Amino acid sequence: MKKIGFIGLGNMGMPMSENLLDSGFDVYGLDVNHEAETRFEKRGGQIGRSMEDLAKFCDLIITSLPSSEAYESVYLGDEGLIRNSHANSLLLDTSTVAPESNEKIAQAAKQRSIQFLQAPVSGGVVGAVNRTLTFMAGGPKETFNAVYPIMNVLGENIFHIDERIKSGTLTKLINNLFIGFYTAAVSEAVALADKQNMDLDALFDVLSVSYGQSRIYERNYKTFIANDDYEPGFTLKLLRKDMNFVKEIIEREDMHLPVTDVLMHIYEEAEEAGLGAKDMSVLYEHIGEQEISFQSKKERVK
Ligand SMILES: NC(=O)c1ccc[n+]([C@@H]2O[C@H](COP(=O)([O-])OP(=O)(O)OC[C@H]3O[C@@H](n4cnc5c(N)ncnc54)[C@H](O)[C@@H]3O)[C@@H](O)[C@H]2O)c1
Structure with a gap:
């Protein structure tokens, strides 16, 4: 060949x-x-x-x-x-x-x-x-x-x-559903740690030998969040494509997976905010920005 x-x-x-x-x-x-x-x-x-x-x-x-x-x-x-x-x-x-x-x-x-x-x-x-x-x-x-x-x-x-032609794809979509979960979890947990003025590198070192560790935490934090650089990588748009395939399967099976529903919404919002072409780890920034706009709304209400 x-x-x-x-x-x-x-x-x-x-x-x-x-x-x-x-x-x-x-x-x-x-x-x-x-x-x-x-x-x-x-x-x-x-x-x-x-x-x-x-x-x-x-x-x-x-x-x-x-x-x-x-x-x-x-x-x-x-x-x-x-x-x-x-x-x-x-x-x-x-x-x-x-x-x-x-x-x-x-x-x-x-x-x-x-x-x-x-x-x-x-x-x-x-x-x-x-x-x-x-x-x-x-x-x-x-x-x-x-x-x-x-x-x-x-x-x-x-x-x-x-032997089923779609069996590799089904395996991959389950993998990417996990990636969707982990990426959202890393984004929210690291945003919270940042808000507490924690040393994010030191946190990473501790959690890397604790149960909070994940390969997506390592990938998203070390390569993207810590460097404040979201050039892809794996674009948020592609992750959303895969989550949509997952959604179609869930609907076909008539299943109710509530956390997945929320995730779909979060990624949809991030893509609508213009982040589709960035690496998926940019969800961290998106959550930070939403947090800021939530804060300013609270200020305005006061
Ligand atoms: N990026 C990752 O980390 C990653 C990891 C695993 C799997 N994948 C999957 O691999 C595939 C490719 O991902 P990627 O990140 O390289 O995407 P990409 O958008 O960077 O690359 C796709 C390429 O295909 C080209 N293309 C589009 N339509 C075409 C056509 N009709 N004929 C010829 N070329 C065409 C585009 O111009 C582009 O260069 C996707 O299905 C993605 O879900 C990506």
Whole structure:
């Protein structure tokens, strides 16, 4: 497997495709954002081929896309991967998209006897850069085995969940529901500590060896909050996308999950406040600002 197409050269796709280049593969990048393509070319990647061309020409195509709409258009469009791939093609999607979309693509791939694996990833941009990603794959074990060597170049924990194409996505959405909880918890708890004039670095050190510790506390505090820098990372908008998929599942199952309901509302508000393109840890700032506006309202009432 030498020729690999990579579609979606964003925060995750760019470092993953660069790691493939560094491991000696011929990588053909494609992105609707030409700046991203130019950066990829400067890094040694090949660009300039259409999607149809990539589908006909590559042994494996990997996608890393920001929405179900982009995913369905890349796979199901006239110029897309399903229509144009050859019989020995392998298609690997690493995006987090709606489970129903996974099933739609798998069905279309099956009709053309194309091997398709849905393997969302976790570990963030740091994991993509350092090749420490976790892959959660759903789909045929045979396809998993065929793509395993490549996932193993890009990550270090590679799981086959089960044969259902959406099983990796379901695993990932549960993971991201936890991330939604933890991010909100870190934001509120650290805002409270700040209000008490506590030394936030010292607090982090103590809690890191206590039950208040979490990987999201470490990520959100150390990389973003402590540096007052919210360049993504994982955007609040993408987290909200995943929380919306979770919401759809909850509604379908007719479940009542009250804390999740509140979370959905909090992230919606933060995105409406214009924070969607920042890292999700920016929720900390948003909570701080809301606190200030609540205070000034109280002042006005006095
Ligand atoms: N950022 C993270 O920490 C992280 C972690 C795990 C999983 N994910 C998931 O990985 C996926 C990508 O995330 P990201 O953070 O890299 O997003 P991103 O927005 O940074 O990158 C997506 C890229 O896809 C490109 N794109 C959009 N539509 C396209 C199309 N039709 N054809 C070709 N290119 C197209 C965009 O221009 C962009 O460069 C998402 O599904 C996200 O939920 C992200």
